[in-house]
Amino acid sequence: MPYPAKLTPDAIAAQARVLLEGGGPDALNMRPLAEALGASPSSLYRHYGDRAALLTALNDDAARELRATLEAAARGLDPQAGLLAMARAYHAYARAHPHLYALLLDPARPYTAAPGPMKDLWNTVLGQVSAVTGQPDDTGATVAVWAFLHGHTLLFLGGQFGPSGDQGGFRRGLEALVRGLLAS
Structure with missing residues (x-):
């Protein structure tokens, strides 16, 4: 196999993301990743000690990306x-x-309160919810919001609403939740 052009952690992570998004976690293995990069599998281990380290890097990138997406959505709004x-x-x-x-x-990747992209994502949601409730560091309300979002999202992604969809349940649930936050 020819020596690949400079292999970087960013290039590896970008190709790993392509494999992950294309076929889920089962599609992300070091050998197919190395093949896609035109490299030997052992060359990947210079940058990522194992598959778990690569998944952690992808998790961190996704957390940063979702945080930026949420911040952009709320920017300039009450x-x-x-x-x-x-x-x-x-x-x-x-x-x-x-x-x-x-x-x-992923429940196999337990959340820790350690500083980092996941904590930053949580703090972004916490800050927005706290701005709505007027209560600094309103963890209880943030848990309620996140639980609703995650629950609805999992039901949606799992096809649990069937062909008719959720019939506006996401919007209605969200609006009711926000009204409840304002009332408490």
């Missing part, structure tokens, strides 16, 4: 409208990138 826009952007991101979304919330 807190309530911003939260509704963030929720729609969250759902749209998961629909557009279902395998990355699944990686973000």
